[in-house]
Amino acid sequence: MTSDTPIRFQIIPAAPGAHLFEVICVIADPAPDGQVFSLPDWIPGSYMIRDFAKNIVQLWAGSDGRPLAVSKLDKSTWRCAPCAGALELRYQVYAWDLSVRAAHLDTTHGFFNGTSVFVRVHGREQHPHLVDIRPPVGEAYGQWRVATSLARTDAPPLGFGGYRAVDYDELIDHPVEMGSFTLATFSACGVPHQVAITGRHHADTDRLCRDLTLICEQQIRFFGEPPPMDRYLFLVTVVGSGYGGLEHRASCALLCSRDDLPQRHQPEMSDNYRGFLTLCSHEYFHLWNVKRIKPAAFTPYELNRENYTTLLWAFEGITSYYQSVMLLRCGLIDAAAFLEQLGRIATRVWRGAGRLRQSLAESSFDAWTKFYKQDENAGNAIVNYYAKGALVALALDLHIRRTSGNARSLDDVMRGLWQRYGQSGIGVAEDGVEHMAKEIGGAALAGFFDAVVRGVEDPPLAELLPQFGVAFELRPAEGGGDKGGRRSKVPADKLARRPVLGIRLAESGREAKVAQVLDGGAAQQAGLAAGDVIMAVDHLRATRASLDALLVAYSPTDSVTVHAFRRDELLVFNVVLQAPPADTCVLTLREDVDDDAVRALRDGWLQGA
Numbered sequence: 001m002t003s004d005t006p007i008r009f010q011i012i013p014a015a016p017g018a019h020l021f022e023v024i025c026v027i028a029d030p031a032p033d034g035q036v037f038s039l040p041d042w043i044p045g046s047y048m049i050r051d052f053a054k055n056i057v058q059l060w061a062g063s064d065g066r067p068l069a070v071s072k073l074d075k076s077t078w079r080c081a082p083c084a085g086a087l088e089l090r091y092q093v094y095a096w097d098l099s100v101r102a103a104h105l106d107t108t109h110g111f112f113n114g115t116s117v118f119v120r121v122h123g124r125e126q127h128p129h130l131v132d133i134r135p136p137v138g139e140a141y142g143q144w145r146v147a148t149s150l151a152r153t154d155a156p157p158l159g160f161g162g163y164r165a166v167d168y169d170e171l172i173d174h175p176v177e178m179g180s181f182t183l184a185t186f187s188a189c190g191v192p193h194q195v196a197i198t199g200r201h202h203a204d205t206d207r208l209c210r211d212l213t214l215i216c217e218q219q220i221r222f223f224g225e226p227p228p229m230d231r232y233l234f235l236v237t238v239v240g241s242g243y244g245g246l247e248h249r250a251s252c253a254l255l256c257s258r259d260d261l262p263q264r265h266q267p268e269m270s271d272n273y274r275g276f277l278t279l280c281s282h283e284y285f286h287l288w289n290v291k292r293i294k295p296a297a298f299t300p301y302e303l304n305r306e307n308y309t310t311l312l313w314a315f316e317g318i319t320s321y322y323q324s325v326m327l328l329r330c331g332l333i334d335a336a337a338f339l340e341q342l343g344r345i346a347t348r349v350w351r352g353a354g355r356l357r358q359s360l361a362e363s364s365f366d367a368w369t370k371f372y373k374q375d376e377n378a379g380n381a382i383v384n385y386y387a388k389g390a391l392v393a394l395a396l397d398l399h400i401r402r403t404s405g406n407a408r409s410l411d412d413v414m415r416g417l418w419q420r421y422g423q424s425g426i427g428v429a430e431d432g433v434e435h436m437a438k439e440i441g442g443a444a445l446a447g448f449f450d451a452v453v454r455g456v457e458d459p460p461l462a463e464l465l466p467q468f469g470v471a472f473e474l475r476p477a478e479g480g481g482d483k484g485g486r487r488s489k490v491p492a493d494k495l496a497r498r499p500v501l502g503i504r505l506a507e508s509g510r511e512a513k514v515a516q517v518l519d520g521g522a523a524q525q526a527g528l529a530a531g532d533v534i535m536a537v538d539h540l541r542a543t544r545a546s547l548d549a550l551l552v553a554y555s556p557t558d559s560v561t562v563h564a565f566r567r568d569e570l571l572v573f574n575v576v577l578q579a580p581p582a583d584t585c586v587l588t589l590r591e592d593v594d595d596d597a598v599r600a601l602r603d604g605w606l607q608g609a
């Protein structure tokens with residue numbers, strides 16, 4: 001046995017109508033006392049145990065054509081009886097999860113992540129892994145091609161055939177799409193980039209490629225050329241309504257709504273398209289921040305149990321800040337749109353009482369059971385480490401810029417992390433980000449991490465932003481659809497007189513269904529619960545669309561009668577309405593800045609690097 005004997009896989013979309021991939025794995029030199037193998041329980045980047053092995057339908061093991069006994073050791077792990085020659089495993093994987101996290105196969109296309117289909121051969125993880133990706137059988141599939149960032153061996157470009165990975169870790173980090181997708185290409189800093197779009201669409205791919213080129217080159221130059229990969233692939237699945245993204249070392253898998261893509265003859269930047277570019281910018285930034293600047297807890301990934309770290313806020317939050325910074329710096333959005341994006345993120349944070357109960361470090365650590373398994377009480381109990389993490393990144397950036405007169409910034413922290421950890425492959429210790437921030441930011445950051453990362457304090461934006469000529473305001477929401485970030489057209493005193501029930505409604509359906517009851521709010525005090533369907537307010541019928549308008553007739557402290565169904569029982573509540581909380585954030589450029597130092601700080605932040 002040598003360390004370069006490859007593990008060989010073949011994957012065949014054997015039964016697209018039944019959503020079954022057939023996988024064959026050949027191990028030339030199986031462990032003499034019986035080979036152990038397993039399927040991962042989670043996919044890196046999405047921190048939840050998903051038990052992918054539950055989708056294995058049938059598994060057969062054999063050697064030299066004769067079947068071998070296989071025993072199951074736990075939900076995801078098997079052991080074969082010892083054999084003299086090569087070991088062959090054959091199994092079917094049921095693939096009917098249209099997300100970026102698993103595998104999907106039907107008669108229109110196939111998609112898989114390696115974590116869903118390729119078993120890990122224990123003790124052989126460091127060996128090279130070869131994959132033969134076979135086409136489905138039948139004339140109907142004659143036009144199918146393959147899009148993946150896996151390195152080709154004998155497969156033609158975009159073709160079925162041979163691919164390779166240096167080890168198992170790489171094998172599962174290149175998702176594969178097969179079908180009759182649209183392909184567009186561009187070059188960023190000399191590196192070839194592909195965009196493969198699956199699903200019906202009328203996207204202006206020329207414009208998409210132009211805009212993505214700006215984003216990618218901005219980020220490559222930010223961390224320094226050459227980039228850490230020699231090719232990159234955006235795998236985009238278009239549906240009527242959907243959203244998702246997952247980062248990989250040389251690609252990302254995205255799920256978007258059809259109208260998120262730019263349409264031909266539509267020159268303006270729609271909100272949806274801006275959102276899509278923001279998602280692309282986010283996943284691309286992960287090329288550095290989490291795929292290579294990686295927590296020590298993920299070095300290596302343990303794929304059959306939770307991997308705990310208090311640092312997810314730094315990988316997702318800092319990335320969520322830079323997703324917008326990069327769009328601003330490459331000119332795809334202006335300062336007003338940038339501040340609107342930050343205002344929306346801040347609104348998400350300020351609207352959750354959970355931010356006063358759970359710290360960012362705790363939210364990161366418990367992501368597996370809390371952030372990824374949110375229930376109706378999540379807003380009251382936990383903080384979103386993406387959103388608050390982005391605000392902490394913003395506060396850090398402003399802190400460092402202010403104390404250094406714009407000579408240093410969060411950019412230097414990120415480049416420092418890249419040089420110390422990303423380029424060396426050393427995992428970031430739990431205090432590594434804080435250490436680097438303090439090296440760059442100095443004594444001014446004493447206490448910062450205790451307060452806003454390990455503690456539950458709000459980031460000091462109300463104090464920092466005015467020093468950069470930006471106003472930070474909190475106002476009441478206009479109604480259920482108000483995502484924040486924008487000034488209200490309704491005067492502030494009028495907004496403050498609109499009473500609220502203290503609930504959030506489910507975002508779909510005609511009914512006024514309570515999704516969440518806010519802690520300390522009017523609904524909670526009256527006894528309304530998540531899942532209740534509000535039928536009437538003071539005997540007038542309520543729907544999701546009409547509830548806000550029904551309440552406008554009242555003032556805070558008025559009492560109303562609310563009829564609601566809980567399951568199939570009609571209940572009556574006496575609700576004492578409350579004044580609306582000022583939980584909607586608006587960041588705006590102040591026009592009246594006459595202090596040159598403030599102007600210089602603002603220009604450095606919003607125009608500079």
Ligand SMILES: [Zn+2]
Nearest residue numbers: 282286316319
């Ligand atoms: Zn992310």
